[in-house]
Amino acid sequence: MPDYKAPLRDMRFLIDHVFDFHGHYAALGATDASPDMVSAILEEGAKFCENVLAPLNRPGDEEGCHFDNGVVTTPKGFKEAFAQYVEGGWHGVAADPAYGGQGLPLSLGLMLSEMIGSSNTSWGMYPGLTHGAMSAIHAHGTEEQKNTYLSKLTAGQWTGTMCLTEAHCGTDLGIIKTRAVPLADGSHAITGSKIFISAGEHDMSENIIHLVLAKLPDAPAGTKGISLFIVPKFLAGSGERNAVSCGSIEHKMGIKASATCVLNFDGARGFLIGEANKGLACMFTMMNHARLGTGMQGLCLGEASFQGAIKYANERLQMRSLTGAKAPEKVADPIIVHPDVRRMLLTMKAFNEGNRALTYFTAQLLDTAHLGRDENQRQEAEYLLAFLTPICKAFMTETGLEVTNHGMQVFGGHGFIREWGMEQLVRDCRIAPIYEGTNGIQALDLLGRKVLGSQGKLLRGVTKIVHRFCVANVDHPQLKAYVAQLNELNQQWGELTVKVGMAAMKNPDEVGAAALDYLMYSGYIILAYLWLRMALVAQAQLETGSSEGDYARGKLATCEFYFKRLLPRTAAHRAAVEAGSECLMSLPAQMFAL
Amino acid sequence: MPDYKAPLRDMRFLIDHVFDFHGHYAALGATDASPDMVSAILEEGAKFCENVLAPLNRPGDEEGCHFDNGVVTTPKGFKEAFAQYVEGGWHGVAADPAYGGQGLPLSLGLMLSEMIGSSNTSWGMYPGLTHGAMSAIHAHGTEEQKNTYLSKLTAGQWTGTMCLTEAHCGTDLGIIKTRAVPLADGSHAITGSKIFISAGEHDMSENIIHLVLAKLPDAPAGTKGISLFIVPKFLAGSGERNAVSCGSIEHKMGIKASATCVLNFDGARGFLIGEANKGLACMFTMMNHARLGTGMQGLCLGEASFQGAIKYANERLQMRSLTGAKAPEKVADPIIVHPDVRRMLLTMKAFNEGNRALTYFTAQLLDTAHLGRDENQRQEAEYLLAFLTPICKAFMTETGLEVTNHGMQVFGGHGFIREWGMEQLVRDCRIAPIYEGTNGIQALDLLGRKVLGSQGKLLRGVTKIVHRFCVANVDHPQLKAYVAQLNELNQQWGELTVKVGMAAMKNPDEVGAAALDYLMYSGYIILAYLWLRMALVAQAQLETGSSEGDYARGKLATCEFYFKRLLPRTAAHRAAVEAGSECLMSLPAQMFAL
Structure with a gap:
């Protein structure tokens, strides 16, 4: 395994110069996220990731997780690393202080997440899923639910999961079969089988809090009839073992040290979170x-x-x-x-x-x-x-x-x-x-729901920023050629979108046909904008004779490379978008393979 | 594992219609490759691949090869499948009849290879490497060497390898360290360690014939001082065990059922094949x-x-x-x-x-x-x-x-x-x-050695074919738009090549900078030419009301898709080629990561 060193220099380049996070935090009143605190988190976080997590990455892949009669054991060292992470207070960096978190901005948590993911992606799944569950409970739970679960989750004493997928549906959650039957005490009996549940069962924490999508008996069909339930492995208070069990773990291509579980709910007690039939919206938060x-x-x-x-x-x-x-x-x-x-x-x-x-x-x-x-x-x-x-x-x-x-x-x-x-x-x-x-679904979300669904408003929010940037830098002595290239693409972006939008009004399949290439096309343009923002800073550093001169040269050379050799890929994606849906849809399904 | 069915319909579409293999074989005097023989080989080969090889593919990946103190065991069923393959006469389909082969054209062997590779790529490595060794011995061996080795190799009683790579060199064979010291009897003592030797040790055959690159004591430095040796695991005639042993097998990402061996030669007896110091040329044959x-x-x-x-x-x-x-x-x-x-x-x-x-x-x-x-x-x-x-x-x-x-x-x-x-x-x-x-090396070979090394002659050989095709079909009622698109790209291909060639005369790094994108660009154009050839046939079939009408519709739809959605990628590759070497070379090596 290559040794991992947290790229602190690049992170600081962004934090201090490109995005002025100190000003950003100050403006938001996030006074705890002082420059010293940011530095401490980056440096101590880097040490933890480099010294504790990274060395477990290759062995974790080789060993994988073990399954034995419902019990899942993570690879050697994983459990101890989690204990150390929790003890160091890392788990609650961006969590609500009301439940024991440090209350630092989410962005700081993400900076830490990058280092965790680089050093050991599999391991990072366990705290990652827990943070997901914490967000859902925080946003949609009652006071009582928050009090019951959030402190233990923040402390890492308990961990969490998100249980959406079933064998016959992943994308199409409207057709889930897991059922929730009301019980006399207001709780529900959850019955069904969920698959692909990351961190669904393991040996790192005392308890696991599952967030489970299920349907109430009288639920409307489709996605409007899905509710979200909290289903603890051990019931809070009584500590009683709930009727949820791990049926098996998957054998996968990668992230082998992340336990991907089949979870069977056999009338397990669950507690509705958020409104009935609004579960998908809760998840989407x-x-x-x-x-x-x-x-x-x-x-x-x-x-x-x-x-x-x-x-x-x-x-x-x-x-x-x-x-x-x-x-x-x-x-x-x-x-x-x-x-x-x-x-x-x-x-x-x-x-x-x-x-x-x-x-x-x-x-x-x-x-x-x-x-x-x-x-x-x-x-x-x-x-x-x-x-x-x-x-x-x-x-x-x-x-x-x-x-x-x-x-x-x-x-x-x-x-x-x-x-x-x-x-x-x-x-x-x-x-x-x-x-x-899937990325195909992301692309539909971008082009269908976000861009066309807002009549282009969300896109214009971005192209306006890029446009203003281009106007401000149109005469930049060293970078103006790239500014012009970006500006042209930014205009083309709007035109291309209008073209797709017009086509989509006649034929909704035009959205799906264009979506993935449209997303990639958009991504290349946004990265071009960000590369230019970095290049502006680097150019200024070079001129002021900053001690970061060599680093700045690297930025400028990479920006040049990006504009000359990667950004032209937009031409291929644009052509694919413009090709329209007919060349995808004309062939009858049974004629794909004869 | 998806079930595998040999794509015989598509193969026949190419054999019978697009490339007229029957006329091709007849013109070459390959009378044994009659239409009936071709059919028999395709159909029986398909059965073998579908029924014998394909079912071993997933289990072979899970089980992998076993190494125990120099002995390598292939996954369950592999050995038996090889015996069945040999018994069926498949191993010698395209081999010289003088040594027991069937003497059918190489193209037929490749059609068979496709089916083998689709059903079980790992398994296919064992006969594949043997065929490589057979070619080398056939092309460069003495009569005695051919008599000694080829019949057994053709019969699959023995198998072969190619031993080039060492731990410190793969691409750069000029710096190999394996040495060959002349012995009194005219043979050589081979000493060194080779890595990544596919089929280097296994349990499928009685004997393994290694073709080994090594340097003679007085050899010139670099690639002009490499010789090729035959080093049998067991010496022919005496049957004595030679001093070559398998030190370990690699644990790999894939093709896990293919044994990738470290081979240690400890003064093993080897026999020079071809001329001294011309070993690399022999390998290149x-x-x-x-x-x-x-x-x-x-x-x-x-x-x-x-x-x-x-x-x-x-x-x-x-x-x-x-x-x-x-x-x-x-x-x-x-x-x-x-x-x-x-x-x-x-x-x-x-x-x-x-x-x-x-x-x-x-x-x-x-x-x-x-x-x-x-x-x-x-x-x-x-x-x-x-x-x-x-x-x-x-x-x-x-x-x-x-x-x-x-x-x-x-x-x-x-x-x-x-x-x-x-x-x-x-x-x-x-x-x-x-x-x-590596594909980077292939690209250098294409652009540097083949295209520019021939002053464009080899490229013109291809663009001329494409040009003639475009001229002949310029007015095709249904396909003329694609013909025009191909024709334009074909011209651009020549112009782009001239541009790179001019730049390369001033700076040899321009070749390396352009190579991979140039290769991909070229590949997309050649595939466009071939897709149009297929579309012409399909269009004609549709018009004559052939029973292949549905198949032909699939071809035409896929051709349209290719031209509209994949061929535009040439624009991105062309831009990358035109970007030149400066944006790759300007950054000092030590500034890539600071």
Whole structure:
């Protein structure tokens, strides 16, 4: 496994310069998130991730989780690491102080999450799911429910899950079969079987609090008849074992140390949370956050892969540079001299740093949506978040998969061998485009619900920001060519959207036909905007003779690479969008394979 | 695992109609390859692959190979399947009759290989490597060597390997350390350690014949000082155990049932094959064939993945079509109604069928290069082969990886679960862009050695064919728009090449900077040409009211999809080529990560 070092320098570049998080926190009144506190969290968090989590990553993949008659054991060291994490107070960094959390902004929690995900994605699933459950209870629980569950969850004494999927439905939750029958005491008897439940059963915590989607007896059909229930493994208070059991764990391609469980509910006692039949809406409250977290897995694993690849490319000696030996004293040149190796490395660097900027940009909006001082400000942040979230989820996981594949390719044959750790990153990353809503679903959400559903309003919120940025920098001495390129794409983006919107009014299949390519196209443009924002800062640093000069040169070179070699992919995505639905829909289903 | 059914209908479409293999064989005097023989081989081969090999594929992945103190055991059933394969005469289909082969054209062997690779890629490595060794001995061995080894290898009594890579070098064979010291009897003592040796040790055959690259004591430095040796596990004649042993097997991401061995040569007796210091050239003789075989793994696994995905997409019920329920009697519509699912399926279909056409096109050239009646014909085929081989290897494996990933995505969460078999196809495919020369190396070979090295002559050989095709079909009533699109790209291809060539004269790094994107760009154009050839046939079939009408409709729809949604990717690759080397080379190596 490549050693992991938290990319604190890049994180600080974004925090201190590009996005001015200190000003951001101050403006939101998040006074606890002082520069010293931010530094402490980054540095101590980095140590924990580098020293405790990262060393467990390869062994965790090899060992996997164990299932024995309903009991799930996590790989060696996982449980202890969780105890250490909880003890260090990490679990409650962004949680409500009313229940023992530190109450720091969500964005700080996400910065920490990146380091966790890079060092050990599987392990990160356990606290990650718990945070999801905490959000749902916090947002929709009664006072009593919050008091009962949140303190223990925040303390990491208990952990949580989200139980949505069943064998016959993942995307289509309207057809779930799990049933909730009212009991005399106001609770419900939950019966059904859920699959793909991450952290559904394990040995890390005393109790597991499942959030379960189920249907009441009189529920309307479809998604409007789904309710959400709290179903604890052990009932709070009495400690009685509830009728929920783990039937098996899945054998997967990756994230093998994350227990993916079949959970059987056999009349288990559950407690309605939120309104009856409004369960899906409750789940969606926390979806923005969870989807951003899943998108970040592309960044996390991409970063880990880059760290391995850059080290290897500097050490591995193979062939001479075509322009003459660069290390004549050695048997061959380090492979980083070869342009094609650099193409892969720069692609990785451009996506990782671009995706990190996208994460921080979005994380600030998440803070503002929660803590913004007035309704307008919060609402505006919500709109931008609604637009950006599916892009974060899908674009960052698609590109993360590309990045981890490049990292493996840099290693040549060794990349395919497990002990080097590079192939695990590909396998671990491969689930991210699938779960938490497939990328195809994200794309429909973006184009159908968000963009066209708002008559373009949500898109205009973003293109306006990009447009203003371009206007402000149109004459930038070094970067104006890129500003012009971005500005042109930004206009084209609006035009393309109108075109799709017009077509979709005649034929709803136009949305599905365009969606994925539209999402990727949008992602490339947003990353271009963020790369230029980084380049502006870097250019200024260079000119002021900052001590960060070398770092700034890296930023500028990577920005140039991005604009010249990656951004032109928009042309292919645009053409695919413009191709329309007919070339997808004309062939009868039975003629696909004869 | 998805059931495998050999795609005989598509194979016959190419054999009978698009490429007229019967006329091709007749023209080459390959009279044994009669239509009846071709049919028999396809049908019986299909049965063997479907019934014997395919059922061993998932269990083989789970079990993997076993290593115990130098002894390697293949998964349950592998040995027996190999015996059955040998007994059925499959091993010698394309081998020289002088040594017990059936002497059928290489192209027929490749058609069989596709079916083997789709049903069980790992298993296919064992006969595949043996065929490589047979080619080398056939091309470069003395009469005595041929007599000693070829009959047993053809009979499958013995198997073979190719031992090139060492721990410190894969691509850069000039720096190998394995040494060959002459012995009194004219043989050599071989000492060194080789890694990544597929089929290096196993339990399928009585003996294993290793072809080993090593350096003689007085050898010149670099690639001009490499010699090739035959190093049998058991010496022919005496049967004495040679000093070669398997030190370990690798734990890999995929092709787990293929034994990837470390082989230690401790003064093992070896026999020079070919001229001293010309070993690399000997290896390269068979490279065209081997690289085409590796490229085909992209097709093989892509085909298997498509078969799984199309079945699942027709059966899995999830959500309703946006244009209204298509299966109102069911709880939801089959997911093939959704445009985004069709986008994935059609991408898979377009690449698979296009890559199959590319394979058959190239296989005919391989036949002609071997059996052509006059030197000119053979030479022309060799030129085209030289150009197409790196494209087959790299383009087909890159797109094969994309295809297997789409197949997995169609399955949603189930795609990530091992028992469904879809993720294995991704893992098995992931090695193909790496081994047998990484795709980066293929790209350098194409652009540097083949295209620019021939002053564009090899490219013109191809663009001329495409140009003639476009001229002949410029007025085609249904397809002329695509003909025009292809013609324009074909011209652009030449212009782009001139541009890169000019830049490369000033700076050799321009070649490396452009290579991979140039290769992909070229691959998309060649596939467009082949898709149009298929579409012409399909259109004619539709018009004559052939019984293949439905099949022809599928071809035409997929051709349309290819031109509208995949071919535009050339724009992104062209832009990357035109971006030049500066944006790759300007950043000092130490500034990639600070």
